Amino acid sequence: MKIQSYIAGQWTDGQDQGVEVFNAVNGDSVGWVSSSGIDFTQPLAHARSQGGPALRKLSFHDRANRLKALAQHLLAKKEEFYRISSWTGATRIDSWIDIEGGISTLFTYSSLVRRELPNETFLVEGEAERLSAEGSFIGRHILVPKEGVAVHINAFNFPCWGMLEKIAPSLAAGMPVIVKPATVSSYLTEAVVREIIASGLFPEGSIQLISGSVGDLLDHLNEQDVVTFTGSASTGQKLRSHPNIVTHSIPFTMEADSLNCSILGRQVEPGSPEFDLYIKEVAKEMSVKAGQKCTAIRRAIVPNNRIEAVSEALKARLSKMTLGDPAQEGVRMGPLVGRSQMKDVWQTLEQLKGCCELVHGGTTDFSIVGGDREKGAYFPSTLLYCDKPLSTDAPHSIEAFGPVSTLMGYTDTDEAISIAKLGRGSLVGSLVTSDNQEAKQIVLGSAAYHGRLLVLNSDCAKESTGHGSPLPTLVHGGPGRAGGGEELGGIRAIKHYMQRTAIQGHPTTLTAITNEYNPGSRQIKDPVHPFKKHFEDLQIGETLITHRRTVTEADIVNFGCVSGDHFYAHFDELAAKDSLFGKRVAHGYFVISAAAGMFVEPSPGPVLANYGMENLRFVEPVAIGDTIQVRLTCKQKIKKDRRTEEEKPNGVVVWDVEVINQEHTPVAIYNILTLVERREE
């Protein structure tokens, strides 16, 4: 079988036979991988001329809806992916993380985008920046999709998740992708990409696949492209200093394996729930994916007086971790992805054994259940002990990318933090303790060296997603050894594929560009009340100036009665004299309620509900005798998809509201959110 590439709308073989890839369980041939003969300018040109322009025409919500449909499509095909995934040595649980974890990333990004981003092709970020005294010159920030290609170079360990977690934010941003999986497990990625293409959900040119070497692809990238890399630090560093990437300042996001640690708190007693949690978590992180995870726990940092207890408990637990063919009943850990990987891990273990003591495993004296020991890539779970962690470099810098961890002791919390930092930058660290003050000290003390930190205790353990799992809403990546990149983390990840641009000009100009009302922008007057207009008919900048209302002592009294709020600043003349205000003033809630009384049109209309408010500030007090008036301006419109057939087509309208007094001084400023009916689907 040939593992194919998908280039410029065609599935294609390499011109030579290429590299053979094998089933990790029994050494059977899976197929051949080659990209030779491909003209690598072709996928770039195709993405730039077809995929990019087509994606950029879609709005964020359009793209998000397609991501959801894609997730559903892939979910329906999952059993085929599980079947293929087992060839990589993955257990059912390992595959679940890769396949269903990957698909869930698509679902998460789809809903994040629909919830947090506008239904536009570009993004406005932050508030207007006032750049001038009179307000005729302001600034804002927008983000537009980069007009190039995102090249995703992925690691072998998660052929499905590793691709989907990167294409979700890329496609959401409006940027086409070229996926390059690691050769050894590329057959699973290929199978998933076949289904993505078959789904027809994204425009042609949005997704291409290179199975095999990327050849001279990187030589042809330009300043609008982006590269993300997951894999070994050495390869990542080579690619990052690629002359073409440097010359064109091409954003390069790297996520590399790191020597992640897990710390056991000082007060955790053997036999306590937290002690058991620690043992389970370390053993799990050593064995899931046979330890081939960039987030695996490589360093177990425990109080010196717990070394013995932890060591015994881990040995006991690891001994029960049956190794073999994942298809066999009772097998808890599968083989490594291939025999070349297995040889690497043996070699690295030898280096570690030079300065660490072997506590468990680490020899060829192990048994497997099923599978072919000679042809498969089996490696036993292995625990080392380092007795001088502060002065021994190897366990903090040499990584055996398999089920291998090193135990090390500390005397006090500062020392635990120092040892954690010796990893020189990690994707993730964890801490098991029920002492939240200890948690605070360790988290704040070691955060500068970590992309993610988990605090595990018995209160959260049941629902914890664990040390090793990156989550779509949280940043994934870490400083230093971990590559210095950031993936995922909600909307942040989408912005990696976009260009942020500051725009400056008159507020009216910026309103025209951003489709959001900016303070100082021209206001549009219309005899029809804005609450009488359908979503489509409202114009950004459309403004209602209401009648006025004089605030009286009776208003304060009546409002106090109906609300029950008899705060001294409204009702106690003696105390109010000594207050900030110097006299009785109206309730702030009265001011915004009276404002609604002035701007609301009482009879039924397209405004279906007032459902929220943002950024309310009571700027000046309103005294008895003051006369207030309201300006209501249409600030922003967000078209919503109908969730059910019954739901009336609608959208959210954000209104900019300002209540002023008789001196034209603002007394309250805020935004209100209304749901407004659309005339048409």
Place this chain on the structure above:
Amino acid sequence: MKIQSYIAGQWTDGQDQGVEVFNAVNGDSVGWVSSSGIDFTQPLAHARSQGGPALRKLSFHDRANRLKALAQHLLAKKEEFYRISSWTGATRIDSWIDIEGGISTLFTYSSLVRRELPNETFLVEGEAERLSAEGSFIGRHILVPKEGVAVHINAFNFPCWGMLEKIAPSLAAGMPVIVKPATVSSYLTEAVVREIIASGLFPEGSIQLISGSVGDLLDHLNEQDVVTFTGSASTGQKLRSHPNIVTHSIPFTMEADSLNCSILGRQVEPGSPEFDLYIKEVAKEMSVKAGQKCTAIRRAIVPNNRIEAVSEALKARLSKMTLGDPAQEGVRMGPLVGRSQMKDVWQTLEQLKGCCELVHGGTTDFSIVGGDREKGAYFPSTLLYCDKPLSTDAPHSIEAFGPVSTLMGYTDTDEAISIAKLGRGSLVGSLVTSDNQEAKQIVLGSAAYHGRLLVLNSDCAKESTGHGSPLPTLVHGGPGRAGGGEELGGIRAIKHYMQRTAIQGHPTTLTAITNEYNPGSRQIKDPVHPFKKHFEDLQIGETLITHRRTVTEADIVNFGCVSGDHFYAHFDELAAKDSLFGKRVAHGYFVISAAAGMFVEPSPGPVLANYGMENLRFVEPVAIGDTIQVRLTCKQKIKKDRRTEEEKPNGVVVWDVEVINQEHTPVAIYNILTLVERREE
């Protein structure tokens, strides 16, 4: 005179004589610059062991107050800086941009930080992320200062601003800096650093200066350090691929010269206000700092039918731009920074002349007023014309870093955008037009290639800060040729010097770490009403559960009367039946007013004012007969500095409020902001 370095608390000379630097006006010697003999591990060790730890102990507000005091200190010394600045060839206006523009960056960052950041040593970003069904496991993001040194390698053109705009966000973030100015104008940077050190405002080790070469400094950086570079693309690319920077994934922010463009709109007629604005802006950007600005206009893109008119108008304006010694009356443009720079510009101009026609200047046939023509570094303002901009590469890729621009024509808007993009990534572009739809098309069409875009018209011209001025609140930097970096841009710039870390755990743990209440966190009950407590005595998580209130028809009627809000959903049973709610419901504003009536303690106490509200959502309607109850929880405390002696010491307390109904379903959720008195200064 020796231009000195400030290393590890000492002003120091280099061991050899070093490089001589000259007055650009008359060629007089200014002094000698050398860093030879410096052990570059010393400033790094000093910053890491002294400056960093001391800065990290200060809160954001402490650091901000020091930035403000520093700005005031430097402002008092400005005339000395102006005197020294004139040696660089700067006119008074050029120096104003550099000196007072730089100092204003300190003021801006000081107030930004006090307004937008908490009074803490670390930063919590975004909202809590719910990671589990029951809510016992959540995530948040924090940012802590990186524990290394920020090395700032600066360009020659703004020896004061270039330093201050980078140290402001670094010091605000809590990261010490080592400043390395370009040698040719390092004497001004040295003079300013002397005053910074003399002020004693920042802890020793916060700021160090290397005058001269950085030697092997970069070899000793590690994963906690940051490098920012401003200067030529070629030097920047060399530094970015420095093996040690690559190996340790050291963040490298580059801001390089780019071939910025300014576009004249299609409909702008000669003689119109926008036409005059365009001519003034291009001429200004060519001559300010004698064109030695990374943001200068290098490409003037105008409609083909305006080439003649623009060319004539620019020639006329440039002819009046008197060149000479800035100290002389009437001189509008000074010399370049030095004769070596001058030779470079002549050489580059020769290359451009190979494919562009000379329209104005560009020969040695020019006169100067005052100064020494033979010893100074004078260069005439020079305009070229390129007749085939789509097929000629040079004017889009070769930069003469002096008063040199190229005029080029376009036929339609798409072509103007295409020509703009040929710069392959710019710091800034501008557009002069009164047509906001044209502005929208050009801005959205070319934003992916620009870090900043200015739209100039007669409405904003009076207050515009111009094409060439980066502003502290707006991003500065651009993709591709411009280096791919981002500086400034408000709080964004501070985050470049911090590590973002996702933290996960039980809400109570995350509350303890972040000092912010997280949903699901343990609530603290106390018999004393929270409004009776001073700022210091309130604990995060302290919660009041109020009495209940049954909402009646009379409440709706009374609330309608006092507010004047008679919206049909509250008052018209017939229309309300067809509404989203199916019956009359209470006003949302009634619900939050009644909530205040339940949680407010009426007698005077430390709560001075309710001044705002955030994130209000009306989640469920409240019907007649429903019974509501309120939970009020202390979410966050922000200690405020006293602005006047009279002001009572106080702080902002953010409260998390939830109104529930008889089924314990939330009906409204929001945050309120109160000003609460502190017991002590």
